[in-house]
Structures are given as structure tokens and as C-alpha cells.
Amino acid sequence: MITKKILLSFPKMATGKPMAMELIKTYNLDFSILKAMIDDNIKGTLLLEIRGKQTDIDAGIVFLRENQIGVKDVQSMVVVDQKKCVSCGACTAVCAVNALEMDENWSLVHHEDKCLECMLCVKACPMRAIHTVM
Amino acid sequence: MAKTYQQINEKIARGEAVVVTAEEVIDIVKERGLKDAADYVDVVTTATFGPMCSSGAFLNFGHSDPPIRMAEISLNGVAASGGLAAVDTYLGATQPSQDRGIEYGGAHVINDLIAGKEVHLVATSRGTDCYPRKEIDTWVKLEDMNEAYLFNPRNCYQNYNAAINTSSKRIYTYMGILQPNMGNITYSTAGELSPLLNDPLLKTIGMGTRLFFGGAQGYVSWMGTQFNTACERDEKGYPTTSGATLALIGNMKEMNPAYIRGAVYEKYGTSMFVGIGIPIPILNEEMMSFVSVENKDLYTYVFDYSVASGGHPKLKKVSYAELRSGSVDINGKMIKTSPLSSLKVAREIALELNHWIKKGQFFLQEPIQSFPMANALKSLEIKEGEAR
Numbered sequence: 001m002i003t004k005k006i007l008l009s010f011p012k013m014a015t016g017k018p019m020a021m022e023l024i025k026t027y028n029l030d031f032s033i034l035k036a037m038i039d040d041n042i043k044g045t046l047l048l049e050i051r052g053k054q055t056d057i058d059a060g061i062v063f064l065r066e067n068q069i070g071v072k073d074v075q076s077m078v079v080v081d082q083k084k085c086v087s088c089g090a091c092t093a094v095c096a097v098n099a100l101e102m103d104e105n106w107s108l109v110h111h112e113d114k115c116l117e118c119m120l121c122v123k124a125c126p127m128r129a130i131h132t133v134m
Numbered sequence: 135m136a137k138t139y140q141q142i143n144e145k146i147a148r149g150e151a152v153v154v155t156a157e158e159v160i161d162i163v164k165e166r167g168l169k170d171a172a173d174y175v176d177v178v179t180t181a182t183f184g185p186m187c188s189s190g191a192f193l194n195f196g197h198s199d200p201p202i203r204m205a206e207i208s209l210n211g212v213a214a215s216g217g218l219a220a221v222d223t224y225l226g227a228t229q230p231s232q233d234r235g236i237e238y239g240g241a242h243v244i245n246d247l248i249a250g251k252e253v254h255l256v257a258t259s260r261g262t263d264c265y266p267r268k269e270i271d272t273w274v275k276l277e278d279m280n281e282a283y284l285f286n287p288r289n290c291y292q293n294y295n296a297a298i299n300t301s302s303k304r305i306y307t308y309m310g311i312l313q314p315n316m317g318n319i320t321y322s323t324a325g326e327l328s329p330l331l332n333d334p335l336l337k338t339i340g341m342g343t344r345l346f347f348g349g350a351q352g353y354v355s356w357m358g359t360q361f362n363t364a365c366e367r368d369e370k371g372y373p374t375t376s377g378a379t380l381a382l383i384g385n386m387k388e389m390n391p392a393y394i395r396g397a398v399y400e401k402y403g404t405s406m407f408v409g410i411g412i413p414i415p416i417l418n419e420e421m422m423s424f425v426s427v428e429n430k431d432l433y434t435y436v437f438d439y440s441v442a443s444g445g446h447p448k449l450k451k452v453s454y455a456e457l458r459s460g461s462v463d464i465n466g467k468m469i470k471t472s473p474l475s476s477l478k479v480a481r482e483i484a485l486e487l488n489h490w491i492k493k494g495q496f497f498l499q500e501p502i503q504s505f506p507m508a509n510a511l512k513s514l515e516i517k518e519g520e521a522r
């Protein structure tokens with residue numbers, strides 16, 4: 001049993017739900033929706049945490065791709081642009097789980113696996129060095 | 135043995151000066167003792183890189199043909215002052231843009247200019263007999279301007295508050311985002327590396343002091359606004375509250391965009407990260423004693439930023455060693471602490487200044503005038519009725 005975060009992009013949000021049901025039935029995959037978004041052109045994005053056997057997960061992903069759904073492996077939707085970051089530390093103030101943390105040299109480190117996708121750090125960064133992938 | 139500025143400058147010229155950072159000097163004093171260390175070290179470099187709102191640029195665009203006496207001026211949509219002569223302006227760092235608001239403000243324009251980018255200049259005027267043009271719409275670059283210098287009325291706070299929020303709502307401040315119910319503490323200092331904490335009584339830093347300013351060689355031009363030398367101090371003289379500030383001047387054309395950066399504080403405004411490095415001459419044992427200070431001996435107070443009127447209430451006196459440890463005990467609860475100014479970049483600046491001095495590219499300037507040591511803060515009274 002493994003756990004994995006994936007980011008799905010749908011041509012139309014409406015296709016999201018039935019596909020997800022299919023995943024559970026056919027591939028024995030358990031999942032939770034961490035984030036769901038829809039843009040102006042009704043393109044949808046879902047951040048899922050899926051749990052299941054590696055072989056089932058791989059088969060599930062093939063199935064999704066066959067149905068024109070974009071699948072991206074992500075650790076976290078949050079990305080820190082190292083070129084813009086000055087290691088001020090302002091983002092660490094709002095990160096409740098210390099996914100953003102200062103190392104012993106006072107340089108920012110980003111533990112993507114710990115991220116809860118709360119997005120507060122995006123607003124907290126004065127350099128606007130943090131953005132989300134989508 | 136005491137040294138003079140001239141003797142130290144001669145050593146710099148010969149490439150013999152011993153220059154270390156304010157962090158490195160701590161161990162040197164521990165190993166050699168104060169007296170020997172004072173003889174050995176000539177200059178200690180200090181630095182800071184953090185948000186400093188009271189900043190801005192004086193610019194002169196040169197005259198167009200026919201000429202214009204600019205009255206309303208904007209650069210990339212950010213309004214600049216029309217209150218100077220025809221083609222002079224002052225662009226304030228915190229001025230938001232008309233189209234992007236605080237996400238792009240005066241500080242970002244300044245950064246773009248220093249980075250060599252073209253900036254959109256739009257100005258209007260009523261037109262005069264000698265300046266007939268009424269509108270101008272063009273693109274300008276730093277290198278095309280006559281003069282461009284930063285003049286920052288208040289930079290380099292000697293010490294500063296730490297912030298907490300005791301209310302039940304999240305608040306958005308210039309001290310960053312403060313989580314409800316004392317969820318976090320923020321602080322903003324380079325501590326033992328910070329310029330004015332290494333010269334607490336301003337014995338070597340005064341009007342005319344040469345320094346590292348945004349990557350250029352700049353100067354202290356005046357005392358900074360809200361200059362408070364009558365502040366609370368510990369028994370050695372180190373301020374435990376805000377203390378002194380500096381007004382700085384420096385040539386933008388020689389600056390580096392890495393050290394002058396636009397910043398955005400959510401629901402607060404635009405600010406500017408300013409990189410400053412100040413060399414402290416080790417003239418005697420007293421100066422060596424001042425620069426050997428450690429974070430564990432430097433204190434500030436945690437203030438409650440959820441109370442805005444009548445001054446923020448003081449919660450606790452804490453050392454910078456406690457703040458740097460990652461958490462501070464407030465009423466029996468360990469509260470997470472986070473910095474807002476970049477120690478990493480401050481260290482880079484202290485090292486860069488160190489290299490300039492060692493290579494004989496930077497010499498010390500003795501202050502032309504010292505600053506007053508009993509200057510207290512005034513506040514603004516609200517008076518009603520007619521002028522009196």
C-alpha cells in the first residue's frame with residue numbers, strides 16, 4: 001500500500017466525478033481530494049492523494065490518461081522560485097506543519113512531502129517567489 | 135594600542151588590514167581576549183537585508199524638445215512626485231501602481247531601473263511659456279538619466295519589535311502574517327551582525343560614514359527619521375527598543391538589483407528590501423567590546439500587534455538567541471518564531487564589503503559630525519479648530 005499525490009487536469013470539470021468513481025471500482029484505489037479548482041473555460045484541476053497498490057495506481061493513471069485527463073506527479077502544488085527567494089523567512093511564519101523551514105544556514109528549505117496545500121505561504125511571501133503549479 | 139581612521143586606511147591601501155565580519159569576530163575575541171583582538175583586527179563588517187519602507191529615488195530625466203514642466207508623473211503606472219523642478223522627481227518605494235496596486239509599486243520600479251530595464255514614463259503638464267509641452271509618453275532607462283540616486287529617509291533600524299497577535303483573527307501587518315491566538319511571533323533583525331547594534335552608542339557611525347548601500351558605495355547623509363537615541367538601553371548601552379535610524383544616499387547607477395528588491399506585504403502594502411553593510415573601525419578596546427556582542431545579549435520586546443491604538447502592548451522581553459532558537463515561551467506556551475529579514479543575504483553583504491576593503495577598493499570615512507545621543511520621539515497630536 002502506498003500513498004501518492006497527483007494533479008489531474010480535465011478538459012471539462014464534469015468528467016471528474018465519474019472518472020474518480022471508476023478509479024475506486026476498477027482499480028481498488030482509495031483517495032481524498034485535497035484541492036479542486038475550475039477556471040473560466042470550465043477546465044478543471046483536482047489535487048488527489050491516492051492510496052493503493054503500486055500496480056493498481058500505475059494502471060489507474062494509464063486509464064486516466066487514455067481518457068484525456070492530464071496526470072502530473074506532484075509532491076506539492078506549492079513551488080518556490082529559487083531565483084526570487086531571498087530566504088527572509090516570512091513564509092515560514094504561516095506554515096503550520098513546517099513544510100517551509102529555515103536550515104542551519106538560514107536558507108529556506110521546502111519539504112514538499114509535508115505540505116497541506118493551505119496556500120497561506122503564497123500570500124505571505126514578500127518576493128512573490130511562491131506560486132502554485134496549475 | 136588605539137588606532138586612527140588614517141592608520142587603518144593606510145593599512146587598507148597596503149593590503150594589510152585585518153577585516154572580519156561581526157559574526158566571525160565573536161570567536162576571535164573569545165580566543166585572543168579583548169585587548170589582543172583589538173590590536174589584531176582593524177575593521178569589522180556588519181550588514182542587514184530587510185524591508186525598509188521609508189525609501190525612494192530622486193531622478194532627473196533630462197529635457198525633451200520642446201521641453202515639459204512635469205506636473206503629474208508616472209513610471210510603469212506608479213505615481214512619482216511632481217512637486218520638484220521640471221524634470222526632477224522623487225519616487226517613493228511604497229507608492230502602489232494604478233493598475234496592479236501593491237503587487238507592483240515604487241520599489242519594483244526602482245528594482246527594474248537598477249536591473250537596466252526600460253520603464254514607461256508618462257507625464258502631463260498645463261504648459262508654460264518656457265515649457266510649452268503638455269504631455270510626454272516615452273520609455274526611460276537608468277543609464278539615460280542625468281542623475282539617479284536613492285535617498286532613503288529611514289533605513290537600518292538599530293533594533294526592532296518582535297510581533298505577536300493575541301486576537302482571535304488572523305492579521306496582516308508589515309511584520310508579516312500573524313496567526314490568531316498567539317499562533318506565531320515574527321522578528322526583523324540581523325542581530326549580532328546588524329550594523330547599528332554593533333555600534334550602540336554611534337561612536338563611529340555618523341554623518342558622512344561611507345557604507346555598502348544596495349551594492350554601491352553610499353553614505354550616511356543625516357540621522358534617519360524617528361531617530362530615538364533616548365531609548366531604553368541595557369547596562370552596556372545596547373538599545374532594547376527601536377533606537378537610532380539612518381538616512382542614506384547612494385548612486386543607483388552603481389547598485390545591484392539583488393540588493394534593492396521590491397516586496398509586497400499582503401493587505402498592507404509595497405516595501406523595499408534594502409541591502410546595507412557598514413564597516414566598524416576597531417579604534418580601541420571599547421569598539422572591540424561593542425562589536426563582540428552576541429545574540430544572547432541583545433534584547434527586544436514582543437508586542438501585541440492586534441491592538442493598534444494607544445501603542446501595541448508589550449508582552450515579553452526576549453533575547454535574539456531565544457528568537458533565533460525557533461520558539462519562545464509566552465505564558466507557558468511555546469510559540470514558533472520566524473524571521474522577516476534575510477540573515478543569509480546579510481551575510482553575503484558583510485562578506486562582499488569585507489572583500490572590497492581587503493582589495494583596497496573601499497576606505498573608511500570618519501563621520502563629519504556625530505549624531506545627538508539624547509534625541510527622543512515625538513508623536514502627532516490631533517488639534518481641532520483654526521490655526522493658532
Ligand code: SF4
Nearest residue numbers: 085086088089091125
Ligand atoms: S517568504 Fe518568499 S522570499 Fe522569503 S523565504 Fe519564503 S519564499 Fe523565500
Ligand code: SF4
Nearest residue numbers: 095115116118119121
Ligand atoms: S501551502 Fe501551507 S502547508 Fe504547504 S508549504 Fe505553504 S504554508 Fe506550508
